[in-house]
Amino acid sequence: MKIENPNPIQWQFSERAQQLQSSFIREILKITQRPEIISFAGGLPSPATFPVERMKAAYDKVLSENGKVALQYGPTDGYAPLREWIAGSLSTEGSTILPEQILMTSGSQQALDLLGKVLIDEGSRVLVETPSYLGALQAFSVYRPEFKSVETDEHGLVPASLEGIAEGARMLYALPNFQNPTGRSLSVERRQELVETCARLGVPLIEDDPYGSLSYKGAPSPKMVAMNPDGVIYMGSFSKVLTPGIRLGYVCAPLPLVRRLELAKQAADLHTAQLTQMVVHEVVKDGFLDQHIPTIRQLYGDQCQVMLDAMQEHFPAGVSWTKPEGGMFIWVTLPQQVDAMKLLEQSLAARVAFVPGAPFYANNPATNTLRLSFVTVPPERIREGIAVLGKLIAGML
Amino acid sequence: MKIENPNPIQWQFSERAQQLQSSFIREILKITQRPEIISFAGGLPSPATFPVERMKAAYDKVLSENGKVALQYGPTDGYAPLREWIAGSLSTEGSTILPEQILMTSGSQQALDLLGKVLIDEGSRVLVETPSYLGALQAFSVYRPEFKSVETDEHGLVPASLEGIAEGARMLYALPNFQNPTGRSLSVERRQELVETCARLGVPLIEDDPYGSLSYKGAPSPKMVAMNPDGVIYMGSFSKVLTPGIRLGYVCAPLPLVRRLELAKQAADLHTAQLTQMVVHEVVKDGFLDQHIPTIRQLYGDQCQVMLDAMQEHFPAGVSWTKPEGGMFIWVTLPQQVDAMKLLEQSLAARVAFVPGAPFYANNPATNTLRLSFVTVPPERIREGIAVLGKLIAGML
Known part of the structure; x- marks a missing residue:
């Protein structure tokens, strides 16, 4: 032959x-x-x-009670009850996040790839911290932006340094809690200042937050997305609070953007495994975390x-x-x-x-x-x- | 706030x-x-x-015996025993497929996206059947190729019609078995002729094969990848023979290409869920299919x-x-x-x-x-x- x-x-x-x-x-x-x-x-x-035991019990339960649905193709935006749970967990007294703003992704690395795909043309300006998360640099690089490094000090990113470099930027990518690689966090004042500066300069602010709940002492810091839900894109992940090998993350974005991200995801992998999402919902829905x-x-x-x-x-x-x-x-x-x-x-x-x-x-x-x-x-x-x-x-x- | x-x-x-x-x-x-x-x-x-029952038993077994590994990050190319199993299933007497040629993907839709990402520049020529699989057109379109439709008749794609339109083409995308949307299959002679024509014209041939084993009568037709493993890229999926909701597919490509696809996948979503791959390996390894x-x-x-x-x-x-x-x-x-x-x-x-x-x-x-x-x-x-x-x-x- x-x-x-x-x-x-x-x-x-x-x-x-x-x-x-x-x-x-x-x-x-x-x-x-x-x-x-x-x-x-x-x-x-x-x-x-x-x-492991908790996950095993959840796989058993979901497959026993709802196996045919869990193993069938599912919607691109994700499993609705899990999206509702996430939207609830991100909503605060002053700021409501809608389930429609949540797109489930195959790990939060995929959210980075989709954001790059939808926001970056060759040569587009992208603002990143100094230093920044390597996986994000790698994901965005594929779309060939011009990276501008934003100044940081011991308290993290310096908002004032955005002046003069932010013009026309497609996004500012920041990791405000226990940053990878530095372990640094932005103070509450800095967060407020950063959100205000980005809003004034018209730059979408990406808040990547895989480690936010892993604070050793005291409550987690307030999320920037709650300060300006129309200008901040929040990325979350189950990798660091549950397990990474299941590849489950999500992005919360203003509606005009999340619809584009959903279309890009449809072309990229149709949807994230329905079974995984149902199992994670089963695990988290009653307060396990x-x-x-x-x-x-x-x-x-x-x-x-x-x-x-x-x-x-x-x-x-x-x-x-x-x-x-x-x-x-x-x-x-x-x-x-x-x-x-x-x-x-x-x-x-x-x-x-x-x-x-x-x-x-x-x-x-x-x-x-x-x-x-x-x-x-x-x-x-x-x-x-x-x-x-x-x-x-x-x-x- | x-x-x-x-x-x-x-x-x-x-x-x-x-x-x-x-x-x-x-x-x-x-x-x-x-x-x-x-x-x-x-x-x-x-x-x-x-x-469902077979899958449930496999989730239980993998999580019981190897839960910590199954739930941890895994290699980008995929779970080695499953890649070996796939390489074995694709190898024939005359043609050996190496496990190194297999990249596991999040459904075969992701293989389409990665192939587009790695092979298509704006305006690149891409050859497709008339009509062709919609999900492939959608995945490739993101990278803005120039599509050329290749003539088909009641026996599927007409190899002779490649002459004159194949020059400089980055790929020919074909679905030779029970095509989506037409249900048509390429005859064995046509396959041979197509593989030869593509090799002569220097066009990589993509053989997308989600339905190949769903032949109602008789044995499945020979795969084109076995006819020229250095020039044919084979795409397979567990969606139609096991379940689609777990999102598991793979691409088998010549080594220079598969390494690029692996790098693109690393940037896109790091890797496909380790647990899913271990479970599918557990299900298929002893001949269940x-x-x-x-x-x-x-x-x-x-x-x-x-x-x-x-x-x-x-x-x-x-x-x-x-x-x-x-x-x-x-x-x-x-x-x-x-x-x-x-x-x-x-x-x-x-x-x-x-x-x-x-x-x-x-x-x-x-x-x-x-x-x-x-x-x-x-x-x-x-x-x-x-x-x-x-x-x-x-x-x-």
């Missing part, structure tokens, strides 16, 4: 495909999955937090403190780091002359991994930065790994 | 977003889901074929025959239709002067629905065509609905 000596295809890829790059993090993760490595490189939540999330906060908060204490003990003078109040990451700034990529080479030889900070910058990477995650490593291994890093950094000074 | 009188956003969508349109079929489906309507409009498989698929063939084959018999009895002279040997669809050609869209208006008033053929054409729609699906309608309702259509068509002559 096989044809004889076919001409080899001369592949001609699209211009956007020619610049596709693998995430540097995913490449590092491949190296660091061997058990002998102490890896602070991951962005994965701790599997210790996955409510209210009991479950505090256990995640406790675990992550304790391990974060172990890492911060170990850094205090082992890192030499001249190294500084963030002190996150939630989330999964600490951001380290080395003395100017230390290259985190060179440090990584040495630390991998000593069986400790992390992610250099440079890939998180859309422009002008700071090569003396790095990201550490503490959530999947047990305390004694955290102390061991930080001691190794401290010694290596000291040796490079 | 809400800010005062924000400026309304003047949404500026990307050029590609401005031309996004909802699938005409999905719009019709919204109207036709009321139970009193006899709907031949659906493209949905029959829920009677969903192996060999027992299950014959029950689908039997049901669809019987209902197809009921519809064909009813058409023979009720449709007036001058109407012709395909006689599918598998799959889910019959294609009807009305006398030239009858507009299927007008027929639909009348038939909806009489509570019978179908899909007019025009949206399935990339160029020059034939307005006197329509698609009928017989898989979700019980026999007595098929007869009733076809009688209604026959009477209405006769009235329009």
Whole structure:
């Protein structure tokens, strides 16, 4: 049946495909999955937090009671009861979110891709934090925008720095709670100022919020979408509060935008698995997350403190780091002359991994930065790994 | 907290977003889901074929034995044992498919989107059948190609008609088995000729095959990918042989292309749900489909025959239709002067629905065509609905 000596295809890829790059993090993760490595490189939540039994019971219940519906094609916008639940959870006293504003997505990475598809033309200006979430840079890059990095300080994004660079921007992408990669959060005042500035300048503000409920102490900060529901696009995810492997996220957007996103999703994958959405609704509808999330906060908060204490003990003078109040990451700034990529080479030889900070910058990477995650490593291994890093950094000074 | 009188956003969508349109079929489906309507409009498989108990047992087993892995992030290319199983199922005596050539996707609609993303620049030539699968036209359209319609006859696509229009084409998209919308299949000779022609002209050939195993009689036809694994891209799906609601498909491509598709998928949604892939592997690994698929063939084959018999009895002279040997669809050609869209208006008033053929054409729609699906309608309702259509068509002559 096989044809004889076919001409080899001369592949001609699209211009956007020619610049596709693998995430540097995913490449590092491949190296660091061997058990002998102490890896602070991951962005994965701790599997210790996955409510496996609860999920299993929900799959059983949904398939038993409603299997034929759960396994059939479903609507592009998503499973209505779950969209209602989400809209309710985002509504506040002063601001009502409608279920029609919610589009379910295949993880919140897909929301980034759809936003890029619908908002970015080649050369469109897109504003991002300095540094920003790598997965977002990767998703938007496909549509070839011109990235402008917005200034940040120890309190996160500086709203005043938007003046002069915001003109004609298609969006500002921000991660206000326990940011990936820095662990920093925007203060309430900054949020208000940022929302006002974006509204005044006419720039849609994307509020990406995978970690918002993982605050170690105190209540989560107010959401920016509640401050201006007509100008803020909110992205949420079940990955960090339930499990990531089911790939379920959502985007909440003003109606003119959400309809476009829905059409783009229809062309991209028709809809997100109906069964997954019904199961998650079954799990969350009676308040399970209210009991479950505090256990995640406790675990992550304790391990974060172990890492911060170990850094205090082992890192030499001249190294500084963030002190996150939630989330999964600490951001380290080395003395100017230390290259985190060179440090990584040495630390991998000593069986400790992390992610250099440079890939998180859309422009002008700071090569003396790095990201550490503490959530999947047990305390004694955290102390061991930080001691190794401290010694290596000291040796490079 | 809400800010005062924000400026309304003047949404500026990307050029590609401005031309996004909802699938005409999905719009019709919204109207036709009321139970009193006899709907031949659906493209949905029959829920009677969903192996709910088998799926439930597999979810239970995977979550019990391997829950933490199933619920964690997974690799972009997919769950290795399932990719191996698929590669094995596609390999033939003369042609070996490697697991590395398989990329798991969120339904085969996502494979269409990724192929468009990686292969199509604005204005790129893309060759499609006349008529072609609407979901593919929709997915590719986002990337703004120039579609060229390739001639077809009662045996499907005519390979000789590629001469003169294939130059520089980024791909030829074909659905060789029980095509959606026509129900037609390519003969073995035509397949061979098509593969040879594409190889000679240097055009990548996409073989979309969701219905290939749903042959009512006899063995499935040979796959084109086996005839030239370096020039044919094969797309498969679990939607029509297991269940669609889990959203699981795959693409098998030559290595240079599959690596690009993987990078595009990483940016689009990181990976397809690990749990879904492990469950499907659990269901299929010991030959379940060999027992299950014959029950689908039997049901669809019987209902197809009921519809064909009813058409023979009720449709007036001058109407012709395909006689599918598998799959889910019959294609009807009305006398030239009858507009299927007008027929639909009348038939909806009489509570019978179908899909007019025009949206399935990339160029020059034939307005006197329509698609009928017989898989979700019980026999007595098929007869009733076809009688209604026959009477209405006769009235329009």
